[in-house]
Amino acid sequence: MQGYQYWSGAIEGNNLRILNTSLLYQSRFIGQTTLLTDNDKISLTGITVVNENDVISKETRSIIRLLDELERRKVFKSNHYPVERLCIKRWLVLSDYLSAKGCLNEEQICISDWDNFILSALDVDMLKNYKKISLHNTNIGLSNEIHPAFSIFTNEVLYCYKSALVESLANYCKLNGKEHDQLFNDKLPWATVHSRLLLEPNSLAGSIDILLKSPYRACRNIRHLREPGVEFETSSWFVPKSNNYTGNSQFYTAEIRKVSDMPLLFGGQSKHGEQFLWANLDFQGVEGKYVLVRHFLDLLERGLGCGY
Numbered sequence: 001m002q003g004y005q006y007w008s009g010a011i012e013g014n015n016l017r018i019l020n021t022s023l024l025y026q027s028r029f030i031g032q033t034t035l036l037t038d039n040d041k042i043s044l045t046g047i048t049v050v051n052e053n054d055v056i057s058k059e060t061r062s063i064i065r066l067l068d069e070l071e072r073r074k075v076f077k078s079n080h081y082p083v084e085r086l087c088i089k090r091w092l093v094l095s096d097y098l099s100a101k102g103c104l105n106e107e108q109i110c111i112s113d114w115d116n117f118i119l120s121a122l123d124v125d126m127l128k129n130y131k132k133i134s135l136h137n138t139n140i141g142l143s144n145e146i147h148p149a150f151s152i153f154t155n156e157v158l159y160c161y162k163s164a165l166v167e168s169l170a171n172y173c174k175l176n177g178k179e180h181d182q183l184f185n186d187k188l189p190w191a192t193v194h195s196r197l198l199l200e201p202n203s204l205a206g207s208i209d210i211l212l213k214s215p216y217r218a219c220r221n222i223r224h225l226r227e228p229g230v231e232f233e234t235s236s237w238f239v240p241k242s243n244n245y246t247g248n249s250q251f252y253t254a255e256i257r258k259v260s261d262m263p264l265l266f267g268g269q270s271k272h273g274e275q276f277l278w279a280n281l282d283f284q285g286v287e288g289k290y291v292l293v294r295h296f297l298d299l300l301e302r303g304l305g306c307g308y
Contacts, residue, residue, distance in 0.1 A: 001124060001152075003033035004097075004111045006090035010039065014293050019114045021300050023047045028304075029118045030110045036093050052093045055100045060092040063162075066169055075172050076184035087186035088165065095158040105156035106131055113149040113282070115289065117300055119266065120279040122152070122211040132156055132203040134193055135211065137218040137280065148190060149282050150218065152208060157193060164189035164196075216279040222253040222288055231271040243290040251287050256296075264303030 003026045007019060019035075027033040027046060034048040042049055067088065071081050078084045094111065103109075108127060112118060127133055134157045137150040168189055197205040208218050225232050232254040239251040259265040259277065266278045283292040 001031045001122075002107070002109050003027060003030040004094055004109060005033065005035050005114055006086075006093065006111075007035060007037040007039065007042070007114060008086050008089070011042065014289075014297070017297060017301070018289070018292065020044055020047075021297065021304070022112065022114050022117055024304055025117050025119065025300070026110070026112050029121050030112075034097075036090070036097055050097060052097075055097045056093055057096045057099075060089075060096055063092060063166065063169070064089060066173075070169065070172055075175050078184050084185045091158060091161050091186065092165075095155075095162055098155050098158065103155045105154065105159075107155045108133065108152060109155065110150075110152045111148075112151075112280075113284075115284060115292070116149045116280055116282045118150065118280045119264065120212070120216050120277070122208075122279075123213055124152075124211060126210070127152075127204070130154075130202055130204045132160075132197055132200065134190070134197055134205045135208040136190070137208045137220050137282065148187070149221070149284070150208060150280055152211065157197070160193045160196065161189050164192035168192070212279050215276045217276045219254070219278045219280050219282050221282045221284045222256065222291070223284060225252065225254050233269045233271065237291050237295065239287050239290050243286050245286060251291065253288075253291065256281065258299070261303070264299070 005019075005023055005026065011019060023033055023035060023044060024046065032048070034050055035042065035044065036050050036052050036055075038052045040051050040053075064085070067085060070076055071078070071085075090111075094109075098107075098109070108124065110122075132154055134153040135151065136148040168184075172184070194205040197203040212218060225234060234252045235255045235257070237251045237253065238249060239246075241249070244251055255268040256278070257267045257269075259267040266281060267276060268278060269275050281296070283289055283296075
C-alpha cells in the first residue's frame with residue numbers, strides 16, 4: 001500500500017518536526033510514503049517529495065478558482081475558508097498525481113494528516129474482494145461526522161470525490177449569489193461518496209476500525225472524548241490561554257497512556273473498563289499541537305529508533 005500526505009506553505013521549527021515524524025511513522029506501518037506539496041524547499045530523508053506544480057491539472061486549477069469565486073461572492077459559508085480550501089485541494093492534487101502515475105482504479109492508498117501518527121499496521125486482506133473502498137477514522141454510519149484525517153481508499157474513490165465536489169459546486173452556482181445556510185467543507189463530498197458506495201455492489205464505506213485487530217482502535221482526534229455508546233476515561237493537560245480556545249486552563253482528551261517503549265505503544269480505557277491500544281494519535285487544533293509538542297513529540301521521535 002502507498003502512503004500520502006499533503007502540505008501547503010512554508011514550514012519550520014516544531015511544525016517541520018511534526019510533519020517529518022508523522023511521515024516516517026506512516027512509512028513504517030503503511031509503506032512507501034509520498035509528500036505532495038507546493039513548497040519546493042522541503043527535503044526529507046526517506047520520504048519522496050513531489051511538487052504539486054508538476055502534477056496539478058487544468059481541471060483542478062479551474063475547480064479551485066471556482067471555489068475562490070463562490071467564497072468571494074459569499075455563496076457559501078465555511079468555518080475558516082483557507083483551511084477548507086487546503087483540505088479540498090489535497091484530494092484533487094492527490095487524484096492528479098495518481099492519474100499522472102497511471103495508478104489502477106482498484107489500487108489501495110492511505111492518506112494521513114500531518115498531525116496524525118500511525119502506530120500500528122493494518123489488516124488489509126479483507127479488502128481484496130472490494131472494488132471500491134472508502135474508510136476513515138470516523139464514526140460514519142453511526143453519526144454525522146466524517147473526519148478523514150486518516151483514510152484508506154481506492155484510487156477510483158478519488159474520482160468519485162471529485163465528481164461529487166463538482167456537482168456540489170454546480171448546485172451552489174445556481175444560488176445566484178444567495179447565501180446558503182449549510183457550512184461548506186471538504187467533508188460534504190465525502191458524505192455523498194459514502195452514500196453512493198453503500199448502494200454499489202462490491203463496495204465498502206465506513207470506519208477504519210474494521211481493519212484493526214483487537215485490542216487496537218482508531219483515534220478520531222484526541223479532543224473527542226465520546227463515540228456512540230462509548231465514553232472514554234480522560235487525560236488532563238495544562239494548556240495556557242494563548243494556546244487554548246476552550247476557555248479553560250485544563251484541556252481534557254481521551255486517555256493517552258504510554259504502555260511500552262519497545263515497541264512504542266499508547267493505551268486508553270473506556271468508562272466500561274475496556275482496555276485498548278491506540279492505532280494512531282491525532283493531535284488536531286492548537287490545543288492538540290501544544291499537548292503534542294510538550295508531552296509526546298520527543299517520545300515519538302525516539303520511538304522511530306526502537307527498531308520495531
